[in-house]
Amino acid sequence: MVKARKYVVRKYFEGVPKRSDFEIVEYELPPLTNGEVLIKTEWISVDPYLRAYNKNAPVPYDQFSYQVGIVEDSKCPSYPIGTRIVTHNGWCDYSVVDIPKISESNTSGNSLDVTYKLPDLKGLSPSLGIGAVGMPGITAYFGFLEICQPKAGETVVVTGAAGAVGSVVGQIAKIKGCKVIGFAGSDDKVKWLEEELGFDKAFNYKSVDIQTVLKAAAPNGVDCYFDNVGGEMSSVIISQMNKFGRISVCGSISAYNEDPTKMPKATILQPSIVSKELKIEGFIVTRWANRWQEAIAQLIAWIQSGHLKTNEHVTVGFDKLYDAFVGMLAGENKGKAVVKI
Numbered sequence: 001m002v003k004a005r006k007y008v009v010r011k012y013f014e015g016v017p018k019r020s021d022f023e024i025v026e027y028e029l030p031p032l033t034n035g036e037v038l039i040k041t042e043w044i045s046v047d048p049y050l051r052a053y054n055k056n057a058p059v060p061y062d063q064f065s066y067q068v069g070i071v072e073d074s075k076c077p078s079y080p081i082g083t084r085i086v087t088h089n090g091w092c093d094y095s096v097v098d099i100p101k102i103s104e105s106n107t108s109g110n111s112l113d114v115t116y117k118l119p120d121l122k123g124l125s126p127s128l129g130i131g132a133v134g135m136p137g138i139t140a141y142f143g144f145l146e147i148c149q150p151k152a153g154e155t156v157v158v159t160g161a162a163g164a165v166g167s168v169v170g171q172i173a174k175i176k177g178c179k180v181i182g183f184a185g186s187d188d189k190v191k192w193l194e195e196e197l198g199f200d201k202a203f204n205y206k207s208v209d210i211q212t213v214l215k216a217a218a219p220n221g222v223d224c225y226f227d228n229v230g231g232e233m234s235s236v237i238i239s240q241m242n243k244f245g246r247i248s249v250c251g252s253i254s255a256y257n258e259d260p261t262k263m264p265k266a267t268i269l270q271p272s273i274v275s276k277e278l279k280i281e282g283f284i285v286t287r288w289a290n291r292w293q294e295a296i297a298q299l300i301a302w303i304q305s306g307h308l309k310t311n312e313h314v315t316v317g318f319d320k321l322y323d324a325f326v327g328m329l330a331g332e333n334k335g336k337a338v339v340k341i
Contacts, residue, residue, distance in 0.1 A: 001028040002038060006092035007321060016329070017051070019322055032075040035100045039069035039085060041093050044339045045130040046325040047164070048228075051256040065090035066130045068118060076100075084118035086129050093318050093341055114289055119296050122304055125312075131336035132168055132310040133299045139250060139285040140168035141295040145176075146288070147248040147281045148224040152177030155218045157237050159205075160228030162189035164336040165250060167197060168299075169226045171308050174198050178224070181217050183210070183233065185331040192334055197309055210236045221245075229254045235267035241276055249282040256329065311335030 008025050032038060045066040067090060071083040076099045079085065087102075089095040102115040118129045131137065143165075150156060156173040160166040161182025170193065173180045182193045182202040193202035201217045203210070210233055214222070221242035227234050230252030238247065255263055272278065288295075302308035313333035315324035318341050328337040 001031070002094055003027075004029050004092055004094035005318065006090075017322070017326060022322055024319070029094060029096055032073060032096065033098075034075050036075050036096050036098050037071045037079045037083075037085070038073040039087060039089070039095050039097060040072045041067050041069045041089075041095070041341045042084075043068040043127045043130055044091060044321060044341060045135070046321065046328045046337045046339065047136070048251055048253045048256060048329065050325070051253075051329060064088070066135050067092075068126050068129045068134075069095070079117070084126055084129075085115065086118050086134060087115045088113045091321055114286060114292065116292070119293070119300070122300060124300070124303065127312060127314075127336075127338050127340070128303075128310060130338060131164060131312060132303065132308065133296050135285060136164035136336060137168050137299045138288075138292055138295045140165045140172060141299060142285060142288045142291070143248050143250050143283050144169045144172055144224075144226055147279075147283060148226065148246045150176050150178050150224050153179075154223035155179045155181065155220065156224040156226070157181045157183070157214070157218070157222050158226045158228070159183045159233060159237070160251070160253060161193055161199065161202060162186075162331075162334050163228060164333075166226065166228050167193070167311070167335055168308065170199050171197055171302075173224070175302065175307050179218075181214070181222075183229075189334055192311075196311075205233060211240075214240055224248075226250065227252075230266075231255060231264055232266045235269060238269055238278070238280075239267070239272050241272060241278055243276050245276060245278050247278060247280040249280060253329075313337045315339045317341075 005024050005026050007022050010021055066088055068086055071079055071081050074081050079099055087097055156178045158166045158170045161170055162184040170180045170182050180199045182199045183205045187204050190202040190204050193199040203213050222240050223242050223245055225237050225247045227249045228251045231254035311334050321339050324339045
């Protein structure tokens with residue numbers, strides 16, 4: 001028997017999550033059966049979508065976050081001891097995965113429960129398997145390229161631009177020859193986006209008039225918008241879209257901690273959508289589950305060539321998962337927020 005720990009959500013919660021909303025539970029894992037592997041967690045991802053899921057129903061956080069772990073015991077010949085694996089087992093320090101069962105569910109494209117061997121990262125940190133070359137990077141890759149279909153010379157706007165997904169979207173847009181404008185939540189992040197990641201222009205949305213600065217930065221309008229934030233900011237940006245503009249809706253972090261009965265209001269979008277014949281499409285990254293390896297290979301190549309830069313906000317310790325999660329929701333991270341176990 002292996003003793004394990006996991007975070008459990010005590011109850012549905014509103015507003016900013018509190019430490020008392022969670023508890024760490026100790027339990028024993030049963031012996032492995034055929035097809036199963038025992039995984040020791042090395043890295044855990046904290047992501048905004050976890051908060052969005054909890055707004056609809058209580059979510060077991062030990063099952064709803066990606067992690068990188070190493071196989072310590074195996075009853076599955078294709079996953080021998082020592083294999084590094086990416087799973088969706090989340091906020092736990094040990095877990096058991098039924099490989100045949102998960103492999104079958106992966107093919108549906110309907111589940112976030114994607115499990116696969118960590119690819120050869122060419123000497124890069126395994127933590128990137130839950131960051132720039134994991135679910136967030138893959139989200140940026142498909143959500144931007146498939147939905148926005150950018151063309152060289154077009155103007156792209158990214159909100160949440162300094163986050164795990166937005167920072168990759170902006171860099172992919174530059175790789176594709178676009179002009180890139182980002183919005184983030186601090187002057188330090190703005191400086192990072194412009195000086196390190198190559199954004200043409202970035203703004204601290206907390207200290208500027210979004211409509212004014214966007215008109216100045218994009219006098220010929222916006223062709224593609226990657227929306228991580230939602231709210232009134234998105235309404236302002238969408239009002240400045242060009243004819244046949246494309247909008248990829250990835251998330252709405254501006255409202256994740258709001259009371260569901262008192263959601264913030266935003267300016268109506270339909271006049272802009274109709275008059276400019278805009279395409280707006282939301283997505284969940286597992287739509288492309290059967291193509292994830294394509295994205296991973298390209299993302300690794302871009303990192304190796306220097307075209308894509310990565311940054312991680314690392315928190316150390318299983319007991320610090322709550323702090324990392326709340327810090328990420330508050331915008332403390334530049335790039336990907338991860339926890340080293």
